[in-house]
Amino acid sequence: MLTHVYLVSSQATPNLTPALDRHTAPQRVILIVSPGMAQQADWLEAVLSPRLKTVRWQVPDPFDVELLQLRFLELLEAHADLIPAKQIVLNATGGTKPMSIAAYEAFRAYDLPM
Numbered sequence: 451m452l453t454h455v456y457l458v459s460s461q462a463t464p465n466l467t468p469a470l471d472r473h474t475a476p477q478r479v480i481l482i483v484s485p486g487m488a489q490q491a492d493w494l495e496a497v498l499s500p501r502l503k504t505v506r507w508q509v510p511d512p513f514d515v516e517l518l519q520l521r522f523l524e525l526l527e528a529h530a531d532l533i534p535a536k537q538i539v540l541n542a543t544g545g546t547k548p549m550s551i552a553a554y555e556a557f558r559a560y561d562l563p564m
Contacts, residue, residue, distance in 0.1 A: 452476040453505075453529065457545025457553060458487040462494060464543035469498055475518045478503040482545060482553070499514035504529030507546065512545065526560055528544055540564040 454476040454520040465481075469473045479498055483491045483506050483534045509521050516529040540557045542550045542564055557564050 451478055451532070451537060452477045453480060453532055455480045455482060455525070455538065455553065455557075456494070457482045457542065457549045458484070458491045459544040459546070460487075461544065462463055462490065462491060462497075465541065466497060466550065468503065468541055476502060476539070478527075480505045480507050481502045482507050482509055482525075482549065484509050484545075484549070486512070509549070513548050514523060515540055515548045515552050519555055521554050522556035525561075526556055526562075533562065536561075536563055538562060 454468060456479055458481050469479055475480055479502060481491050481504060491506060507525050509518055510516055524526060526533065540553050540562065542554055552558050554564060
């Protein structure tokens with residue numbers, strides 16, 4: 451099951467575009483949501499959920515790189531079945547810069563697509 455990981459931010463377009471494009475659309479999206487982005491995640495889910503499965507993955511602090519790296523590694527371990535076939539893909543265009551860096555490092559450690 452192709453799964454995209456999206457970093458939720460105030461800009462929806464970077465997350466909606468690959469999800470709605472028939473050439474890149476996944477079957478599932480994991481939304482990385484910090485405390486201040488719950489409403490934006492609600493809006494994304496409202497658009498995406500009629501077309502594909504959405505799941506939320508909470509991060510407590512969108513600026514703590516070490517904690518974020520741990521959360522992204524936990525996310526990948528929780529979806530270890532997707533790693534060998536590279537069926538989990540990061541869209542690092544949203545979120546905070548620390549979120550993007552931490553996600554990038556975790557996905558790079560597993561040699562996963564971004």
